[in-house]
Amino acid sequence: MNTLIEILKPGFLLRDALVASLLVGLVCPLVGVYFVLRRMVFLGVALPQISSAGIAGSFLAYSWLAGEHQHMEGGERTLALAGSVVFTLVATLLLAAFERRGRGTVEARIGTTYAIAGAVTILFLAKDPHGDAEIVGLLKGDILATTGAGLAGMFWIFGAVAVALLAFQKELLLVSFDRDLAVVFGKRAALWDLALYVLIGIVISLGVMTAGPMATFGFLVIPPVAMRLVARRMMTFSLGSALLGAASAFAGFYLAYRFDMPLGPAEIAVASVALAAIGGVTALRRGLGAARAP
Amino acid sequence: MPKTKAAAITLQGVALGYPGHRVLAGVSLTVERGEFVALLGPNGAGKTTLMRGILGLHPVLAGRIEYSFDRLASPPGYVPQRDALDPIFPLSAFEVVLMGTYGKLGPFSRAGRVERERAREALAQVGLLDLARRPFWAMSGGQKQRVLIARALAAEPEVLFLDEPTAGVDAEAEATITTLLARLHRERDLTVVLVSHHLGAIRAVVQSIVWVDEGRAVKGSTEDMLLEHGPASLFRSRAEVA
Numbered sequence: 001m002n003t004l005i006e007i008l009k010p011g012f013l014l015r016d017a018l019v020a021s022l023l024v025g026l027v028c029p030l031v032g033v034y035f036v037l038r039r040m041v042f043l044g045v046a047l048p049q050i051s052s053a054g055i056a057g058s059f060l061a062y063s064w065l066a067g068e069h070q071h072m073e074g075g076e077r078t079l080a081l082a083g084s085v086v087f088t089l090v091a092t093l094l095l096a097a098f099e100r101r102g103r104g105t106v107e108a109r110i111g112t113t114y115a116i117a118g119a120v121t122i123l124f125l126a127k128d129p130h131g132d133a134e135i136v137g138l139l140k141g142d143i144l145a146t147t148g149a150g151l152a153g154m155f156w157i158f159g160a161v162a163v164a165l166l167a168f169q170k171e172l173l174l175v176s177f178d179r180d181l182a183v184v185f186g187k188r189a190a191l192w193d194l195a196l197y198v199l200i201g202i203v204i205s206l207g208v209m210t211a212g213p214m215a216t217f218g219f220l221v222i223p224p225v226a227m228r229l230v231a232r233r234m235m236t237f238s239l240g241s242a243l244l245g246a247a248s249a250f251a252g253f254y255l256a257y258r259f260d261m262p263l264g265p266a267e268i269a270v271a272s273v274a275l276a277a278i279g280g281v282t283a284l285r286r287g288l289g290a291a292r293a294p
Numbered sequence: 295m296p297k298t299k300a301a302a303i304t305l306q307g308v309a310l311g312y313p314g315h316r317v318l319a320g321v322s323l324t325v326e327r328g329e330f331v332a333l334l335g336p337n338g339a340g341k342t343t344l345m346r347g348i349l350g351l352h353p354v355l356a357g358r359i360e361y362s363f364d365r366l367a368s369p370p371g372y373v374p375q376r377d378a379l380d381p382i383f384p385l386s387a388f389e390v391v392l393m394g395t396y397g398k399l400g401p402f403s404r405a406g407r408v409e410r411e412r413a414r415e416a417l418a419q420v421g422l423l424d425l426a427r428r429p430f431w432a433m434s435g436g437q438k439q440r441v442l443i444a445r446a447l448a449a450e451p452e453v454l455f456l457d458e459p460t461a462g463v464d465a466e467a468e469a470t471i472t473t474l475l476a477r478l479h480r481e482r483d484l485t486v487v488l489v490s491h492h493l494g495a496i497r498a499v500v501q502s503i504v505w506v507d508e509g510r511a512v513k514g515s516t517e518d519m520l521l522e523h524g525p526a527s528l529f530r531s532r533a534e535v536a
Contacts, residue, residue: 036382037380037382037383039380039382167401167402168401170393170396170399170404170405171396171401173393174393174396176383177379177380177383177385177393178374178378178379178393180346180349180351180372180374180378181372181374181393183349183350183351184349184350184351184369184370184372184397185369185396185397185449186365186366186369186397187396228382228384231384232384232386232427232429233384233385233386233389234383234384234385234389236384237384
């Protein structure tokens with residue numbers, strides 16, 4: 001209880017890290033619902049890895065162009081975010097184009113992409129003359145290193161993404177659920193797909209830079225999968241997923257701080273427990289319903 | 295014979311299909327306002343391709359399609375095959391029907407009171423207002439089909455397109471859907487274009503048939519088509535006849 005009170009105090013030492021965790025937990029599931037609904041969950045494994053490759057690539061470019069790293073300050077951080085978004089967006093568009101043309105199987109495409117992205121990330125870091133352990137740590141997700149400036153940037157970017165998802169929900173839902181109807185209605189389906197991919201790219205890039213690929217993937221997928229079991233409406237599904245993500249992030253942060261555990265895995269473990277609990281209750285209710293049926 | 299009215303849709307020398315593979319060619323026909331037309335023909339003949347071409351979902355390889363209405367201001371109602379929609383989406387019947395109003399809403403507009411009322415009216419027209427909150431994926435095949443018809447009505451269309459609306463439903467649901475379509479056609483003076491495997495239950499409501507086979511599409515009255523192709527072709531698919 002004392003730990004909880006300490007965490008909630010305004011002057012808490014790791015307050016920025018806590019808020020960053022909550023933002024990642026809140027916003028990643030909002031785009032994650034489209035991963036689940038469009039049956040693109042496997043893509044959620046590959047994209048954070050591609051985002052990492054983009055970050056490593058931008059570090060390498062920074063080293064070549066500007067010299068030593070400035071520990072993710074100012075222009076370097078912006079460059080890293082831009083590199084990450086570009087890599088993620090290009091990969092998403094390529095994978096979507098391959099899927100539309102039916103080239104190979106989904107598993108083969110995503111598996112290959114994951115392997116290539118992982119290898120490229122390591123190669124970029126190895127070739128970076130100023131690469132150091134701090135950057136490697138950042139690629140794994142160093143949320144505790146979140147600064148006030150970084151948090152402000154996250155707040156505005158994630159806020160803009162959340163507003164865009166809400167403002168364009170009907171278009172994104174329409175092209176996802178019934179693309180043909182969207183075309184019949186004269187909507188530019190390809191443009192809305194692109195808009196969704198850009199939002200996904202931004203969220204994943206910022207999520208990876210803040211919390212690392214593993215936690216980002218976990219928040220993208222686990223809360224929506226859990227909420228899909230109980231949600232009967234789209235708004236409940238989206239908001240429920242976001243709230244479950246944020247709650248998992250808070251509980252994970254508490255456990256990590258209280259028991260000195262790594263933050264990302266603790267958060268994903270909490271989200272997984274929530275998924276198991278919701279799945280168990282749902283199965284139980286279905287079982288009881290089937291037993292009562294005449 | 296139905297009374298001749300102004301054209302709703304006119305096809306002139308239209309070819310449809312894919313680059314390097316024409317499914318249909320030289321299609322010239324007119325769908326009149328208020329007409330109830332069935333696109334019939336064997337499996338794989340190109341019935342759905344023809345409908346999708348008219349709807350702008352397939353590229354027109356040659357010829358032209360003219361509409362007597364503004365397709366953006368008054369988009370057509372479209373009822374796809376219900377299996378084309380993924381049951382993973384957690385949508386209530388009402389939410390599905392509300393999508394029918396999105397055609398007239400711009401990117402920053404939200405479905406408000408007027409759109410929600412229109413969606414409720416459409417659900418009432420298909421007799422499913424009581425089930426508005428039920429999950430779409432949990433409904434029976436016939437109920438889903440009626441929800442999709444309600445969604446098409448919520449668009450306030452001048453022309454209603456339906457792709458095999460009675461496929462895979464039981465006889466009772468088929469009769470309900472057919473009666474519903476006949477009533478909507480009569481009461482709202484809707485132009486209806488419907489793809490079907492066979493004439494079957496829709497025989498009583500269809501005014502004209504477009505027979506699609508061997509890369510061609512020819513329109514005629516139901517009586518003419520019965521004489522030309524015989525009852526076996528019109529009432530059952532070629533595969534079933536074989």
